[in-house]
Amino acid sequence: MPRKIIIAAGGPPHYWPEIDHSEKAVYVGADRGVYHLLETGIIPHYAFGDFDSVTEEEKRKIQQADMMMVEYEKEKNATDLELALDWAVSQRPSSIELIGATGGRLDHALVNIQLMLKGLKNGVKTVMKDVQNEMELFLPGTYEITTSELGEANYISFLAFSSEVKGITLKGFKYPLEMADLHIGSSLCISNELADKSGTYSFTSGILLMVKSRD
DSSP: OOOOEEEEOSSOGGGSOOOOTTOOOEEEEETHHHHHHHHTTOOOSEEEEOOTTSOHHHHHHHHHSSSEEEEOOSSOSSOHHHHHHHHHHHTOOSOEEEESOSSSOHHHHHHHHHHHHHHHHTTOOEEEEOSSEEEEEEOSEEEEEEHHHHTTOOEEEEEESSSEEEEEEEESBSSOEEEEEEETTOOTTSSBOBSSSEEEEEESBSOEEEEEEOO
16 A cells, blocks of 8 residues: 655645654645745655646746656646646555645635545545644544544544534543534534543444644
């Protein structure tokens, strides 16, 4: 199985999480995300996009870098990040991490969160990270989370990503739940915390979005 793939979209770099330059991952840039990676000292292995969000000088820098570059027409039916993510999912990596996908245009941020469904439906762990948050989608089951996994995050929130999430149970949390139903548009499970060193969350149907956040 290929190693972890990190995809950088074109969101403002000051919203990016801290990048571990020593991590052995395959780096992929989507449009302006390619330039931002180069600016951090990382030459991505692959670049996808129409590159309409970079200047001519920035594009020359991208073209001069030693990477596989896949360029598209500006008029297309998918965003540059979706094209990069489709490729990444097809590689069946150990996991996919999305950065640079928040902090800019709200329409892009919202659709980028929805794009994580591609990983979920194909059985590839897909996580979106920025400087304050980490997001992941889950299918029905039972999952454990520990304080070490939270890192600097203060809060754990759960949101219904489908119209309804049934049978959600939270154990080891400050605000526990037992077989509750969580509806889209409900704030029932916002800003929870672990009460112990670990906790479990489970549900019986629907799609659940978990957000780990820090102030």
